[in-house]
Amino acid sequence: MRIEGVRIAASGERPRLSARIVWETARRAPEDAWFETDPAHADGLVARPEAFLPAFVLFAMERGERRIVVEGALCPTLLRGMAAAMRTWTAWYPSLVPLEIEAAGGLAPRTRPADAVTATTLAGGVDSLFAIRANRLDLPLDHPHAVRDAFFVLGMNSNDFAGPLPDPERARNFETRLARWGPLAAEAKVRVVPVASNVRT
Numbered sequence: 390m391r392i393e394g395v396r397i398a399a400s401g402e403r404p405r406l407s408a409r410i411v412w413e414t415a416r417r418a419p420e421d422a423w424f425e426t427d428p429a430h431a432d433g434l435v436a437r438p439e440a441f442l443p444a445f446v447l448f449a450m451e452r453g454e455r456r457i458v459v460e461g462a463l464c465p466t467l468l469r470g471m472a473a474a475m476r477t478w479t480a481w482y483p484s485l486v487p488l489e490i491e492a493a494g495g496l497a498p499r500t501r502p503a504d505a506v507t508a509t510t511l512a513g514g515v516d517s518l519f520a521i522r523a524n525r526l527d528l529p530l531d532h533p534h535a536v537r538d539a540f541f542v543l544g545m546n547s548n549d550f551a552g553p554l555p556d557p558e559r560a561r562n563f564e565t566r567l568a569r570w571g572p573l574a575a576e577a578k579v580r581v582v583p584v585a586s587n588v589r590t
Contacts (some may be wrong), residue, residue: 390410390411390412390414390415390445390449390454390456390457391409391410391411391458391459391460392408392409392410392411392414392438392441392442392445392457392458392459392460393409393411393451393452393459393460394401394407394408394409394434394460395407395408395437395438395441395460395461396408396436397434397436400423400425401538402428403425403426403427403428403585403589404425404426404427404431404434405434406424406434406435406440406458407421407422407423407424407425408420408422408423408426408441408444410422410441412452413454413455413456413480413560414428414453414454414455414499415449415452415453415454416451418470419428421429421440422441422444422445422448422586422587422588423586423587424440424584424585424586424588425440425584425585425586426582426584426585427479427583430582430583433545433582436460437461438459438460438461438463439463439464439499441459441588442457442459442463442490443467443470443471443474444586444588445588446471446474446475446488446490447474447489450475450485450486450487450488451485452509454488455467455488455489456489456490456491457470457488457489457490457491458473458491458493458496458566459490459491459492459493460493460494461492461499462492462494462495462496463490463492463494463495463496463497464496464497464498464499465498466498466499467499468490468492471490471539472524475487475488478567486584487519487578495520502526502557504542506510506538507533507534507535507536507537507538508536508537508538508539508540508544508582509524509536509538509539509540510539510540510541511519511539511540511541511570511581512541512542512544513541513566517539519535521536521539521577521579524536524575525577530578536579537578537579537580538579538580538581539579539580539581539582540582540584541563541566541567541570541581541582541583541584542584542585542586543555543559543583543584543585543586544561544585544586544587544588544589544590545589546559546589547589547590549563549589550587550589551590553587553590556587563583563585567578567581567583
């Protein structure tokens with residue numbers, strides 16, 4: 390597999406981070422994978438391959454790819470994390486084989502930006518709500534690991550998309566649920582960031 394052409398562009402009014410996914414072993418046509426958000430959160434999108442590598446490693450292993458070549462540089466900390474994840478997956482599923490990860494642009498450690506915040510995902514179930522609650526009980530708000538952002542994602546569920554586009558009914562449901570998070574987010578002092586992605590599809 391190759392992850393190429395990482396870029397930021399607009400999809401209508403929404404900023405989108407996308408990449409071309411080219412399969413080398415699996416018999417699949419090249420695909421465009423993307424993450425997008427609303428204009429208010431556009432500054433959170435950065436054109437680097439780190440968003441796509443974790444999203445595609447397991448898919449590549451399942452489909453028999455022998456390697457992933459990433460166009461651009463990768464953080465060595467992320468590579469160590471991916472190696473640990475692959476060890477876990479192969480222990481759970483012995484049919485999977487770890488693959489090689491190659492960074493065409495070499496390794497480039499990423500430093501934490503001064504304005505970086507800790508984030509989590511918000512699915513709306515017990516797990517994600519407990520994670521935010523436990524974080525608030527354990528850490529003061531000014532702690533660097535206090536959760537400040539929560540990503541609410543359209544595309545996490547297999548039925549969120551109908552073909553290449555979000556299912557209209559699921560998209561309406563997503564917007565309704567997003568609006569309902571307002572009071573909870575205000576009380577928890579968490580900024581809810583809406584994200585849509587076709588990666589799972």
